[in-house]
Amino acid sequence: MGIFEKFKIGLNKSSKNLSEGFKNLVINKKIDSKTLDNLEDFLIESDVGVVSAKELKQIFTDTKIDPKKDSLNQVNLIVENYIKKSMKPLEKNIVIEEGIKPKVILIAGVNGVGKTTTIGKLGKIFSKDNKQVVFAAADTFRAAAIEQLEIWSEKIGAKIIKSETGSDPASVAFKAIEFSKKNNIDCLLIDTAGRLQNKKNLMDEFKKISKVLKKIDPNSPHETILILDATTGQSALNQVEEFQKITPISGLIMTKLDGTAKGGILLAIARKYNLPIIAIGLGEKEDDLELFRAEDYAKALMSSN
Amino acid sequence: MFENLTNKFEEIFSSLKKAPSLNEKQVEEGLRSIRQALLEADVALPVAKTLIENIKPKAIGQEIIRSTTPGQMIVKIVYDELVQLLGDKKSEINLNAVPPVSIMLVGLQGSGKTTTAAKLAQYLEKNNKKKPLLVSLDVYRPAAQEQLKILGEQNSIQTLPIVKEQLPNDIARRALGAASLSGSDIIIFDTAGRTQIDLSMMSEIKELKSTLKPAEIMLVADSLTGQVAVNIATEFKKAVDLTGIILTRADGDGRGGAAVSMKFTTGVPIKFLGVGEKIENFEVFHPDRIANRILGMGDIVSLVEKASQNLDQENIKVTEENLKKGQFSMQDYLSQLRQMKKMGGMEGVLSMLPGVSKIKKQMDNANIDENIIKINEAVILSMTKEERLNPKIINASRKKRISSGSGTDSATVNKLLKQFKMMTNMMKKMSKGDPKDGIPPEIFNQLK
Ligand SMILES: Nc1nc2c(ncn2[C@@H]2O[C@H](COP(=O)(O)OP(=O)(O)OP(=O)(O)O)[C@@H](O)[C@H]2O)c(=O)[nH]1
Ligand SMILES: Nc1nc2c(ncn2[C@@H]2O[C@H](COP(=O)(O)OP(=O)(O)OP(=O)(O)O)[C@@H](O)[C@H]2O)c(=O)[nH]1
Ligand SMILES: [Mg+2]
Ligand SMILES: [Mg+2]
Numbered sequence: 001m002g003i004f005e006k007f008k009i010g011l012n013k014s015s016k017n018l019s020e021g022f023k024n025l026v027i028n029k030k031i032d033s034k035t036l037d038n039l040e041d042f043l044i045e046s047d048v049g050v051v052s053a054k055e056l057k058q059i060f061t062d063t064k065i066d067p068k069k070d071s072l073n074q075v076n077l078i079v080e081n082y083i084k085k086s087m088k089p090l091e092k093n094i095v096i097e098e099g100i101k102p103k104v105i106l107i108a109g110v111n112g113v114g115k116t117t118t119i120g121k122l123g124k125i126f127s128k129d130n131k132q133v134v135f136a137a138a139d140t141f142r143a144a145a146i147e148q149l150e151i152w153s154e155k156i157g158a159k160i161i162k163s164e165t166g167s168d169p170a171s172v173a174f175k176a177i178e179f180s181k182k183n184n185i186d187c188l189l190i191d192t193a194g195r196l197q198n199k200k201n202l203m204d205e206f207k208k209i210s211k212v213l214k215k216i217d218p219n220s221p222h223e224t225i226l227i228l229d230a231t232t233g234q235s236a237l238n239q240v241e242e243f244q245k246i247t248p249i250s251g252l253i254m255t256k257l258d259g260t261a262k263g264g265i266l267l268a269i270a271r272k273y274n275l276p277i278i279a280i281g282l283g284e285k286e287d288d289l290e291l292f293r294a295e296d297y298a299k300a301l302m303s304s305n
Numbered sequence: 306m307f308e309n310l311t312n313k314f315e316e317i318f319s320s321l322k323k324a325p326s327l328n329e330k331q332v333e334e335g336l337r338s339i340r341q342a343l344l345e346a347d348v349a350l351p352v353a354k355t356l357i358e359n360i361k362p363k364a365i366g367q368e369i370i371r372s373t374t375p376g377q378m379i380v381k382i383v384y385d386e387l388v389q390l391l392g393d394k395k396s397e398i399n400l401n402a403v404p405p406v407s408i409m410l411v412g413l414q415g416s417g418k419t420t421t422a423a424k425l426a427q428y429l430e431k432n433n434k435k436k437p438l439l440v441s442l443d444v445y446r447p448a449a450q451e452q453l454k455i456l457g458e459q460n461s462i463q464t465l466p467i468v469k470e471q472l473p474n475d476i477a478r479r480a481l482g483a484a485s486l487s488g489s490d491i492i493i494f495d496t497a498g499r500t501q502i503d504l505s506m507m508s509e510i511k512e513l514k515s516t517l518k519p520a521e522i523m524l525v526a527d528s529l530t531g532q533v534a535v536n537i538a539t540e541f542k543k544a545v546d547l548t549g550i551i552l553t554r555a556d557g558d559g560r561g562g563a564a565v566s567m568k569f570t571t572g573v574p575i576k577f578l579g580v581g582e583k584i585e586n587f588e589v590f591h592p593d594r595i596a597n598r599i600l601g602m603g604d605i606v607s608l609v610e611k612a613s614q615n616l617d618q619e620n621i622k623v624t625e626e627n628l629k630k631g632q633f634s635m636q637d638y639l640s641q642l643r644q645m646k647k648m649g650g651m652e653g654v655l656s657m658l659p660g661v662s663k664i665k666k667q668m669d670n671a672n673i674d675e676n677i678i679k680i681n682e683a684v685i686l687s688m689t690k691e692e693r694l695n696p697k698i699i700n701a702s703r704k705k706r707i708s709s710g711s712g713t714d715s716a717t718v719n720k721l722l723k724q725f726k727m728m729t730n731m732m733k734k735m736s737k738g739d740p741k742d743g744i745p746p747e748i749f750n751q752l753k
Contacts, residue, residue, distance in 0.1 A: 045350045047531045050341065111554065111582065112415030112527070120447075142582070143419075143459070144452035151447035165455075194582075196557045231413060233347035233531025235559050256414065259500035261533040284414065284446070 018046060018262075019302045022075045031065045039075070046301070047233060047261070049268030056082055076302055083267060083298035091292055092251050092276035094122075094223060096131050102180035102188040104213055104220035106173075108206060108243055109227035111194030114255035114281055116145065118227055119189045120152030121281070121289035127156055131186035136176030137162035138169040138209060139193035149191050155286060159185075169193065169205065170212040177216045190221070197242035210247045223250045225278060230256045230263035237265070240273050255281030258288070262301055327375050332364045335379035346599045347562030349535040352569045360386050384596050390565060391592035396574035399520050399548065400433065405484035405492050407519040410551070411510050411541060414498030417553030417579055418525045419449065422495040423456035424579065424587040425551075429491055430462065438489035440465040440480040442473040442513065443497035453495055460584050463489060473497075473509060477516045494519070501540035514545050523549040523576065526563065534563035538571045547571070553579035556586065561595040633729045635693035639685045642678050680713060684721050687711040696725060 021042045029035050036057050043053035056079060065074045096103050105122070107115045116139070123133045135153050137160060139145035146162050153160040161176035173190050180188045192209060195202035213220040226249045228236050243249055257263050257280045266277065277292040327335075336357050343353040364382050369375055400406050408425070410418045419441070426437040439457050441464075443449035450467045457464035465480050477494065484492050494517065499506035514522060524541050526534065541547055552564055555578040564575055575590045627637050685693065687710030692699055699707070699722065704715045711717075 041350055041354075044344055045532050047533070050345060110529075110557070112417060114415060142452075143455040144448040147451050148446075148448035155447075196554065198558045199556075229415065229527075231527070231531060231533050231537075232529050233534075233559070233562065234345055235347075235529040235557060236531075238558050256500070259413065259533070260502055260536050261531065265531060 018042075018079060019072075019076050021045075022079075023072055026065075026071045026075050029067070029071075031060070031067055031071060036060055043079075043264075047264035047268075049234065049237070049265060049271075052082075052264075052268050052271055055271075080298045080302050083301065084294050086267060086270050087277065087294040087297060090270055090275065090277045091294055092278050093291060094251070094278055096126055096129070096187050100219075100222060102134065102177065102185040103222050104177060104180075104188045104190070104217065105223045105225060106190045106210060106213070106221040107192060107225055107227060108247075108249070109194060110196050110229075110239055113194070113227045113229040113232075115139075115194065115227045116148050116152065116191050117284060118253055118255060118281060118289065119149065119191050120156060121286055122279075123152065123158045123187075123189055124156045124286045125289065126187050127158060132184075133158040134176060134180050134183075134185045134188045135160045136173055136188060136190040138172045138176075138190050140165055140167050140169050140172060141193040145191070145193065158189075170208045173209045174212045174215065177213050177220065181216055197239050203242065203246050206243075207246050224248065225251050225253055226275075228252055228254045228266070228269075230254050230261040230265075231259060232265065234265070237269060237272065240269055240275065244273070244275075249275060251276040251278040253277075253279045253281065253289075254292075258282045264301070266297075326369060327364050327367045327378060329365050331375045332361060332379065335376055336361060336364070339379065339383050343562065343565075343599065346560030347529075347531050347534070347566070348599065349532050349562070349566035349570070352535065352566045355569070356383075356386060356390070356565075387565065387596035387599060388592045391568055391595055392574050392590070396549065396576050396590070398429075398576055400429075400435070400491065402518075402520040404490040405438070405481065406490065407481075407492050407494060407517040409494045409496065409510075409514065409517060409519040409522040409545075410525050411496050411522065411545065411547075412498065412525040413500060413527075413537060414446075416498065416525045416527045417551075418498065419443070419452050419456070419495050420582065420584075421525050421551055421553060421577075421579055421587075422453060422493045423460060423462065424584050425577070426457075426462045426491075426493050427460055427584050428577075428587055435491045436463075436489050437491040437493055438463050438465060438480065438484045438487065439493050439495070440476065441467075441495045442476055443495060444471070444473055444476075445497045449495075449497065456584070463487065474512060474516055477513055481517070492517075501537050501544075507540075507544045510545055521548045523547065523551050524567075524573070525551045525553060526567065527559075528552040528555045528561055528563055528578075529557050529559040530563040532566075534566040535570045538567035538573065542571045542573060547573045549574055549576040551575075551577045551579065552590070555588075556580045561598045564595050565599065635685055635688060635696050635725060638725055638728060639682065639693070642682050642685070680711075680717060681721050681724075683711040684708075684713055684718055696722060 022039070025035060025038045025042060039060060040053045040057040043056055044050060059078055059082065060075065063074070063078060065071050094105070107119055109115045119135060123135065127133050133156070135149055135158050137146040137149045139149070140163060146165065150160055150162070161172065161179055163172045163175070169192065176188055176190065179185070190209070192206065195206060197203065210221060210224065224247055226240065226243050228239065240249070240252070252269070252275050254263050254266055254277070263280070269275065270277065279289050279291050282288045282290060340353055340357050343356065344350065348356070360383055363386070364379055367378060367382060369378050410422055412418050422439055426439050429435040429437055439453055439462055441450040441453040454464050454467060465476070465483055468476070468479070471479070480492055480494070494513070496510060496513065497506070499510070501507065522545050524538060524547050526537065530537065538550070550567055550573050552575060555561070567573065568575055578588045578590050580586045580588055623637070627633055684707060687707045688699070692703065704718045708715045708718045
């Protein structure tokens with residue numbers, strides 16, 4: 001099942017995907033200021049944020065939608081194009097280059113967004129590509145976080161570097177990159193504890209993890225990926241903002257798009273921060289990760305069946 | 306962004322002349338920015354809309370308390386509405402069942418169920434002197450059962466031993482037996498995360514519910530949740546008829562709009578907050594704190610509260626003076642009633658009366674009905690100024706006008722007038738010295 005179909009399963013069950021909602025708002029209606037307000041409201045309901053909703057409303061207004069022609073189609077096209085235009089340039093794939101060993105990928109995010117699971121899924125993709133993968137269990141805080149990553153490592157055939165619960169996460173990361181370098185490993189994925197971006201000590205700890213890696217490879221981490229949860233509201237914007245202040249984020253992955261959350265906030269984030277978007281999570285299983293494609297995302301958000 | 310809201314308010318309202326009460330235009334403009342604030346705080350759109358609609362009539366014509374601005378008044382009105390919506394009273398956890406009492410936690414993936422299970426167990430151990438047993442029914446997520454087991458070990462809370470390959474329903478049954486044997490009086494069941502549209506997983510919790518017959522089945526939800534909060538709470542409620550909500554990650558930057566959305570659409574009370582990753586980071590839910598956060602305007606709210614307290618103090622003084630002079634008017638009665646309402650009963654009034662301790666006993670078991678206070682307030686508000694000062698002029702046709710104005714009937718108006726008369730007589734007596742016979746019990750009876 002490709003992203004489009006799977007993404008839509010969730011969206012279809014949510015009562016209002018965009019196009020369906022637009023239908024009720026514009027068909028046989030005058031496109032007056034009331035209708036425009038309704039369109040804006042409806043966009044806000046999809047978490048696209050007040051800013052994107054306002055921008056889109058402005059485009060609707062400027063375009064002078066002709067009610068004699070198919071107004072629904074016109075509205076759909078405007079939104080679809082807006083999403084594509086905003087997000088197409090942000091598509092990003094992760095490649096494990098031959099020259100860099102190990103390619104170090106550091107995973108960040110607030111609690112419970114799906115960091116550990118996403119590492120399992122990414123590891124699966126890389127090892128299917130015949131790369132040697134190592135996981136670093138640098139979440140030394142949460143109960144059974146290490147055990148969880150261990151089960152994932154067994155599942156996909158990766159090696160795991162770990163220490164005891166309560167030990168220093170930076171030292172686990174250091175041990176892992178040292179090991180990977182020595183053993184000519186292709187890819188090192190570092191799991192970190194969930195941390196809310198408003199907790200200074202935890203953010204400092206993250207910075208330290210990121211910094212210690214440079215002792216072995218000054219160019220590492222080659223990727224720092226921020227994981228976002230599709231059900232999160234406006235806080236996601238702050239999460240991006242604050243994590244970026246700590247260390248440069250090279251890409252985003254949004255999880256849990258298999259539920260009813262449309263992840264509209266991704267559009268708001270794209271508009272505001274211009275960060276590359278790598279993939280989306282569509283379930284709890286190892287294969288439930290798809291590369292991000294702006295067209296698919298737009299279509300999945302829009303289409304009614 | 307919310308910090309700016311205060312400025313925006315000042316902008317909108319500074320151009321307007323100070324008026325004695327809020328007019329429609331002021332209210333409209335104020336509410337527009339409130340609406341934006343609500344949306345940016347993740348309050349779901351339909352909920353924000355309804356809230357605004359409810360607030361409008363309350364705001365229009367609202368008197369502006371001296372030393373506050375119209376903008377501040379609107380914020381206060383919205384705040385009060387939010388507090389009321391989120392729950393006037395604390396919602397206690399219900400443990401009334403034959404032990405072992407089952408509590409089930411459900412929710413989306415990663416919302417904080419497992420952590421919360423341990424927190425709740427420790428809370429009940431400390432605050433309710435219970436002996437809890439923790440049970441994980443999550444057979445799906447890697448190391449989920451292990452996680453709860455470790456939390457139990459770390460905090461000396463008993464957990465049900467893990468039996469590999471056992472299905473959730475069988476684990477549930479085993480737990481019921483084990484609890485009886487080990488003398489645990491509470492069993493807290495942690496379940497796997499699930500999306501509300503996953504039909505087979507949703508039927509799993511229905512089945513578990515019928516096995517366990519839990520006294521509480523609570524939705525554990527992330528307070529950072531966006532617009533989808535409404536759908537989540539609605540679907541979980543539909544499936545298992547939730548008895549409570551626990552909001553996690555309230556230590557985050559979320560404005561708590563999800564709390565409003567969930568409570569508003571489902572009516573399910575919010576019972577606890579998770580405020581950190583550690584086991585002790587767990588609190589009983591306080592509606593006023595969340596309301597403050599959503600508006601981000603705690604300062605304004607307390608300012609208006611203070612101003613209205615001052616006003617109350619002034620009113621009390623005036624009433625006291627009037628009492629001394631033996632001139633107790635309907636206006637004084639109104640300010641007394643309002644005081645009663647605010648203080649949640651008669652205590653507010655007490656402070657104004659001589660011979661307090663004697664009366665207090667009578668009042669303690671009086672149990673005054675707040676609704677009647679509200680009705681009386683409405684009736685007095687429908688009187689003209691003249692009528693309030695001199696109720697004797699209220700004849701049949703005036704009564705008719707007052708009752709229709711207040712949405713009551715003439716019997717209610719009569720009752721109030723009678724009460725007022727008794728009150729006046731009593732006040733006269735009391736102003737002359739210590740009341741020998743205390744307050745006539747009829748006065749309280751009429752407020753019940
Ligand atoms: N439906 C769905 N669930 C997901 C997805 N990704 C992860 N999950 C689930 O979300 C929950 C949390 O995932 P984790 O990987 O443990 O999250 P985390 O960010 O590592 O959590 P902490 O380490 O505790 O901060 C688990 O139940 C996962 O199975 C997804 O794309 N869709
Ligand atoms: N900051 C903060 N973190 C919390 C809170 N409650 C839980 N967490 C964290 O959120 C993450 C997920 O918590 P879990 O208890 O594993 O969530 P869950 O709902 O059991 O997850 P699944 O079983 O995978 O669906 C962990 O990192 C917890 O430490 C809270 O109130 N504040
Ligand atoms: Mg993790
Ligand atoms: Mg769990």
